[in-house]
Amino acid sequence: MTVNDPSNTPSGMSPSGAPTALGSxxxxxxxxxxxxxxxxxxANLGDDCAIVEVGGVRLAISSDLTLxxxxxxxxxxxxxxxxxxxxxxxxxxxxxxxxxxxxxxxSLGLSPELPADWAGExxxxxxxxxxxxxxxxxxGDVVRNDRIVIDAIVIGAFEADPVLRxxxxxxxxxxVTGRLGGxxxxxxxxxxxxxxxxxxxxxxxxxxxxxxxAQWLRDRGARAMIDVSDGLVADAEHLAAASGLAAVIDRxxxxxxxxxxxxxxxxxxxxxxxxxxxxxxxxxxxxxxxFAESFALPLTVVGVMEAGQGxxxxxxxxxxxESGRFSHF
Amino acid sequence: MTVNDPSNTPSGMSPSGAPTALGSxxxxxxxxxxxxxxxxxxANLGDDCAIVEVGGVRLAISSDLTLxxxxxxxxxxxxxxxxxxxxxxxxxxxxxxxxxxxxxxxSLGLSPELPADWAGExxxxxxxxxxxxxxxxxxGDVVRNDRIVIDAIVIGAFEADPVLRxxxxxxxxxxVTGRLGGxxxxxxxxxxxxxxxxxxxxxxxxxxxxxxxAQWLRDRGARAMIDVSDGLVADAEHLAAASGLAAVIDRxxxxxxxxxxxxxxxxxxxxxxxxxxxxxxxxxxxxxxxFAESFALPLTVVGVMEAGQGxxxxxxxxxxxESGRFSHF
Numbered sequence: 001m002t003v004n005d006p007s008n009t010p011s012g013m014s015p016s017g018a019p020t021a022l023g024s025x026x027x028x029x030x031x032x033x034x035x036x037x038x039x040x041x042x043a044n045l046g047d048d049c050a051i052v053e054v055g056g057v058r059l060a061i062s063s064d065l066t067l068x069x070x071x072x073x074x075x076x077x078x079x080x081x082x083x084x085x086x087x088x089x090x091x092x093x094x095x096x097x098x099x100x101x102x103x104x105x106x107s108l109g110l111s112p113e114l115p116a117d118w119a120g121e122x123x124x125x126x127x128x129x130x131x132x133x134x135x136x137x138x139x140g141d142v143v144r145n146d147r148i149v150i151d152a153i154v155i156g157a158f159e160a161d162p163v164l165r166x167x168x169x170x171x172x173x174x175x176v177t178g179r180l181g182g183x184x185x186x187x188x189x190x191x192x193x194x195x196x197x198x199x200x201x202x203x204x205x206x207x208x209x210x211x212x213x214a215q216w217l218r219d220r221g222a223r224a225m226i227d228v229s230d231g232l233v234a235d236a237e238h239l240a241a242a243s244g245l246a247a248v249i250d251r252x253x254x255x256x257x258x259x260x261x262x263x264x265x266x267x268x269x270x271x272x273x274x275x276x277x278x279x280x281x282x283x284x285x286x287x288x289x290x291f292a293e294s295f296a297l298p299l300t301v302v303g304v305m306e307a308g309q310g311x312x313x314x315x316x317x318x319x320x321x322e323s324g325r326f327s328h329f
Numbered sequence: 330m331t332v333n334d335p336s337n338t339p340s341g342m343s344p345s346g347a348p349t350a351l352g353s354x355x356x357x358x359x360x361x362x363x364x365x366x367x368x369x370x371x372a373n374l375g376d377d378c379a380i381v382e383v384g385g386v387r388l389a390i391s392s393d394l395t396l397x398x399x400x401x402x403x404x405x406x407x408x409x410x411x412x413x414x415x416x417x418x419x420x421x422x423x424x425x426x427x428x429x430x431x432x433x434x435x436s437l438g439l440s441p442e443l444p445a446d447w448a449g450e451x452x453x454x455x456x457x458x459x460x461x462x463x464x465x466x467x468x469g470d471v472v473r474n475d476r477i478v479i480d481a482i483v484i485g486a487f488e489a490d491p492v493l494r495x496x497x498x499x500x501x502x503x504x505v506t507g508r509l510g511g512x513x514x515x516x517x518x519x520x521x522x523x524x525x526x527x528x529x530x531x532x533x534x535x536x537x538x539x540x541x542x543a544q545w546l547r548d549r550g551a552r553a554m555i556d557v558s559d560g561l562v563a564d565a566e567h568l569a570a571a572s573g574l575a576a577v578i579d580r581x582x583x584x585x586x587x588x589x590x591x592x593x594x595x596x597x598x599x600x601x602x603x604x605x606x607x608x609x610x611x612x613x614x615x616x617x618x619x620f621a622e623s624f625a626l627p628l629t630v631v632g633v634m635e636a637g638q639g640x641x642x643x644x645x646x647x648x649x650x651e652s653g654r655f656s657h658f
Contacts, residue, residue: 049468050432050434050467050468052431052432052465052467054386054388054431054432054484054486055386055388055486056386057383057384057385057386059383059384059484061432061434061467061468061482061484062434062468062470063434063436063468063469063470063480063482064436064470065436065437065438065470065472065478065480067438067472067474067478070438070472070473070474071472102381102383103379103381103383103390105379105390105391105392105482107392107393107394107436107480107482108394109394109396109399109478136381138379138381138390139378139379139390139391139392140392141391141392141393141394141480143394143396143399143400144399145396145399147476149394149396149438149478149480151392151394151436151470151478151480151482153390153392153434153436153480153482155383155388155390155484157383157384
């Protein structure tokens, strides 16, 4: 269950705006209104995936809607990259609970103005993203529409218990995979009509769902996890809220993508699809090196879970911002 | 897997147009281009559902995209009816293979102009349609968009082998549930700015997924099945193509909804969500009465499967139209 409120700028990440937090303002009203109507029929609504049991098998299911002019503009991305990105956004929800992807369906709204092979190229990108994580493309729906609509639906299974947002304990350390800010740096350049840095554009066009990384962390004691889709701070807030705790982030520790202007950009960059994980305090430092060796990707401790609520940002130990007042940090 | 080509009129059913057949023209090119890119990774692409195995359990999965101005116009339907309809369109794909619905996810694109409770009302309609067939609402995605996007994703399980489109044999009789043409009569009135007949509007706003009916027919020997989403003739063509046979339909036998102008309207009325089923020739006549008694709904023999291909329409034994030339029958 994800909520984006991009208003009129793509990706929910207006260059000057603060990260949009789930649970705040109008978005929460919509969601509350929706789920209150469902009574007891809804399940696992707080997590990235619905986790359900069918015929004795536990499944993770998630859908992720990508809309032209809301999430991207035509011309920004080749159709193959668009397909890869849409599929990865949904697959990343499976990574967040340490599920194993099995299959993907794609519902497409396609404009008749598109070249004949456009949909084929898009599905080729979907197929590549699926193959990268061992999943199959199972089918979908195609409807004509003037603007492009892509809904990616993914289904995964579990080889062990899922890792949820709610499992963090006070004293756990928060760690993040990869380096943050590249996706947003590319988006800002695209919105500004500039040519993005090549490595930043790679983060925008070819993000990776951290499936194997999530299972590695689960097998070594991860207590709570979420994927960085809304931005490090916003997603830390979701994890903290679900766990009934506060998240404290040390901004000087945030691993920056080379194209990120500063830690504020890195902390608010959405659609990174890295993992934010809560690990027992004594365990986290011992995992950093083996993780980097296994995946050629950094795992960086960026903060700690404490009693309280919301997110606090520190700089070398001094509090510089708290929940709801991030726009100026 | 469904394909709609409504061009600029809602529902793929322009009042004067012929039914749109899957496998003809531009739509087929799109689909062929899409699936050709997927190599061996796609599965069961010809049927209404993807039928897949996860963890030893066989699942039916389908997605159905409903788009404002393509499938409906704002103001035609209350949000609850829109939710019911979108959910039922997807649930009907599960009926087509005689699966048992387990859960539904809804991806929503919502316009900020909508009243605060609009999404809640819509999801209430989704929840009612799910509850009607014993399914749960599992979650979804919400994104702001200027026009309404609803993708309904359904997952079902099997208590027995699925009934596919491909199982018909020469000599099987074709039967249809319910009475056809009401959905199209309502649509034509809505497009023409007239007030639809109440019972026709009920067919448009509150269609039913024939879940129990499909399982009843499966348990009694149904060989092939499809739901009437594109129209009786178009869907008969899909079933015939999958089975490698021709379908012959006797138009005087088509059961008409009271609001249907004639058999041509009934035969091309899409989104009816009734079942078209191929039954062994000696069996079909014996099921008509027990079916009607069980469900208070008619089961009507409308034609026969023969060697050949495409669809032939007869009137009292005389051929009046053949595949590709339905627009004047």
